[in-house]
Amino acid sequence: GQSSSTPSAPKERGADYVYFERTTAGFSDDAIPRAKAAQLKLEHYYKVAVDAAIERNTRRVELERKLAADTTTSDERKQRQLLQLGKKESSFLRLKRTKLGLDDFRTVKVIGKGAFGEVRVVQKTDTSKIYAMKTLKKEEMLKKDQLAHVRAERDVLAESNSPWVVQLYYSFQDPTYLYLIMEFLPGGDLMTMLIKYDTFSEDVTRFYIAECVLAIEAVHKLGFIHRDIKPDNILIDKEGHIKLSDFGLSTGFHKQHDSSYYTRLLDSANGVQSPTTAARNSVAVNAIHLTMSSKDQIATWKANRRKLAYSTVGTPDYIAPEIFLQKGYGNECDWWSLGAIMFECLVGYPPFCSESTHDTYQKIINWPSYLMFPDDVHLSHEAEDLIRRLITSHDRRLAVEQIKHHPFFYGVSWTAIRNIEAPFVPRLRSITDTSYFPTDELEQVPEEPAGGDSTGANKDLAFLGYTFKRFTISSSGF
Amino acid sequence: SPTAPTAPKPLYLCSPFVEAALVVGNFKTIVMQPKHVDVMEWVASNIFDFYQNLNLFYGVLTECCTSQSCPTMSAGSQLNYTWINQDRKSVQLPAPTYIDYVMTWVQNLLDDENVFPTRSGRDFSPNFPSTIKHVYRQLLRVFAHLYHAHYEQILHLRSEPHFNSLFAHFLAFGKEYELLDIKDVKGSPNAPVGIGLLWERWKDMGIITS
Numbered sequence A: 001g002q003s004s005s006t007p008s009a010p011k012e013r014g015a016d017y018v019y020f021e022r023t024t025a026g027f028s029d030d031a032i033p034r035a036k037a038a039q040l041k042l043e044h045y046y047k048v049a050v051d052a053a054i055e056r057n058t059r060r061v062e063l064e065r066k067l068a069a070d071t072t073t074s075d076e077r078k079q080r081q082l083l084q085l086g087k088k089e090s091s092f093l094r095l096k097r098t099k100l101g102l103d104d105f106r107t108v109k110v111i112g113k114g115a116f117g118e119v120r121v122v123q124k125t126d127t128s129k130i131y132a133m134k135t136l137k138k139e140e141m142l143k144k145d146q147l148a149h150v151r152a153e154r155d156v157l158a159e160s161n162s163p164w165v166v167q168l169y170y171s172f173q174d175p176t177y178l179y180l181i182m183e184f185l186p187g188g189d190l191m192t193m194l195i196k197y198d199t200f201s202e203d204v205t206r207f208y209i210a211e212c213v214l215a216i217e218a219v220h221k222l223g224f225i226h227r228d229i230k231p232d233n234i235l236i237d238k239e240g241h242i243k244l245s246d247f248g249l250s251t252g253f254h255k256q257h258d259s260s261y262y263t264r265l266l267d268s269a270n271g272v273q274s275p276t277t278a279a280r281n282s283v284a285v286n287a288i289h290l291t292m293s294s295k296d297q298i299a300t301w302k303a304n305r306r307k308l309a310y311s312t313v314g315t316p317d318y319i320a321p322e323i324f325l326q327k328g329y330g331n332e333c334d335w336w337s338l339g340a341i342m343f344e345c346l347v348g349y350p351p352f353c354s355e356s357t358h359d360t361y362q363k364i365i366n367w368p369s370y371l372m373f374p375d376d377v378h379l380s381h382e383a384e385d386l387i388r389r390l391i392t393s394h395d396r397r398l399a400v401e402q403i404k405h406h407p408f409f410y411g412v413s414w415t416a417i418r419n420i421e422a423p424f425v426p427r428l429r430s431i432t433d434t435s436y437f438p439t440d441e442l443e444q445v446p447e448e449p450a451g452g453d454s455t456g457a458n459k460d461l462a463f464l465g466y467t468f469k470r471f472t473i474s475s476s477g478f
Numbered sequence B: 001s002p003t004a005p006t007a008p009k010p011l012y013l014c015s016p017f018v019e020a021a022l023v024v025g026n027f028k029t030i031v032m033q034p035k036h037v038d039v040m041e042w043v044a045s046n047i048f049d050f051y052q053n054l055n056l057f058y059g060v061l062t063e064c065c066t067s068q069s070c071p072t073m074s075a076g077s078q079l080n081y082t083w084i085n086q087d088r089k090s091v092q093l094p095a096p097t098y099i100d101y102v103m104t105w106v107q108n109l110l111d112d113e114n115v116f117p118t119r120s121g122r123d124f125s126p127n128f129p130s131t132i133k134h135v136y137r138q139l140l141r142v143f144a145h146l147y148h149a150h151y152e153q154i155l156h157l158r159s160e161p162h163f164n165s166l167f168a169h170f171l172a173f174g175k176e177y178e179l180l181d182i183k184d185v186k187g188s189p190n191a192p193v194g195i196g197l198l199w200e201r202w203k204d205m206g207i208i209t210s
């Protein structure tokens, strides 16, 4: 029994050991939170400094190893490549001293609206490069308790080099907003496409769903669950291929984490009905369901669809039932969402769509009674089978390898799909062409973001570490 | 036999505070110049960060550092720093005024494209090394005052592991790139800098290498 390893053992305390009575008396109310903020910032600073040192080292060692193995390149050229790397690392250090702000970007056009702000096409004034800038209102995010989420997922996704995920280059903040500067995908999103075309052929559906399979798989391999895959988050690049919008930043923000909301829902699903929902539940459900295949009902749903996308509540149409049940869930929930999207691509509306989000929740929780394939839409046996194996209880849902081997995907080359020609290739007149976005529907959005006015200092604490700069070794710099 | 009355040992030299650290291990990992990277760029980037981080903590302590509490820029029982004014005269200033001058001056340098260039393609001026030595010496004085006059408040705010590590990092970096004069750290024999002893203690403890 050696007590010498216990630092608090009184024996260990030398002659200069001092007890100091700590107190916060005499400090202003501000001092304590400010001290805490300073501590957190410094902790963050050192974490990042250590990570950056390791990453820098890895980049160099990798290049040196590559050059050592390369017997065809001359020593002089190898030396130049190392210098080149040093230059990039130096300019990255310089970038960290550069303060980018709102005034370094010029709005070209507002192209989208999300739950917490807007998305704009912007041009960086000094380099003329085009980006998409997303603004997120901090206060709204705090209210909706979305922070843990943002912080945890941001870094990994930012570092992912996956072609299936929208790249984030830079982020900054002012007292009111967070700003994300990401790559601009000029092809619009799948929601807009579905509004335009109603349905896709099975071949077209196969293409998008197969790409989504690979994108979701990539996200899962990074250790993440998207939880909120929906057509609005599936963006189209200039070649017509898809990328998932930068979730954890942009999505997954919605009601999933408001547990009281789910508790209420759950209670009503279990028959503990609150007085307000009781009256509605009893009659409306079947009636809506029966009329759903009529064309104008669908049109109403579609008209509301975009409004729903703009609201903070978001659409629950694609969310798996186990997420509502709050008993824990795994990444299978994303495959349910994909099933719902595939249904929508072929049928024209998602499987549980209703006139109210509440009814949608009810239908999802009771999915076995509500998953119906309408008679007036013809689906191949393979398509219907795949949907039924995705929209099913989580323990019976197909896993990624089984999905890839499903007969619906017969003939899909999983390794080459991103390189083949997409079914719709956007026809763009310029790098800032926004014709694939419903820009005329966004009239209330100000052209230029307002910029920040002051809010409480403690609020910034939550956004600690938000300012982010990406090191892109391949690009010519930001 | 009675001993001569000595001033009590400063708290920052006492256990457990002298050992308190946010960052443990060798600072070398984050101090070392990355291979192939321009040394000016590396030093500029670190000075930028030291300034921001010190400012962060000074911002917390400003309410305790007033012209009443600190009528001079003290850094030891016999030591008050003086500021050289426009007439090249050395003057005593209250610590908050002195520190404000330092921080404003450094901020202006950091914002000056000719001193700390941020645009690509712009080089550092040949004066850069001598400029940043001045910067380093003044930032050291701010640290020295905060240790000498405000360490108790740092303890009340439970910030000593953070503040110690920031300062140890500052010392380790300054030493590596010869931005620090040992005589600035220790002061003169008749007017020693309080943190001179901390420097010695940390060297003995292996927190900073000699």
Ligand SMILES: Nc1ncnc2c1ncn2[C@@H]1O[C@H](COP(=O)(O)OP(=O)(O)OP(=O)(O)O)[C@@H](O)[C@H]1O
Binding pocket: A111, A112, A113, A114, A115, A116, A117, A119, A132, A166, A182, A183, A184, A185, A186, A188, A189, A232, A233, A235, A245, A246, A250, A251, A252, A253, A254, A309, A314, A437
């Ligand atoms: N990088 C981008 N390039 C082009 N368009 C984008 C980009 N990011 C977003 N958009 C457009 O803006 C719309 C809203 O963006 P997004 O869905 O990311 O925000 P959000 O609605 O706040 O997030 P959430 O999905 O959580 O509601 C998208 O549907 C898309 O049309």
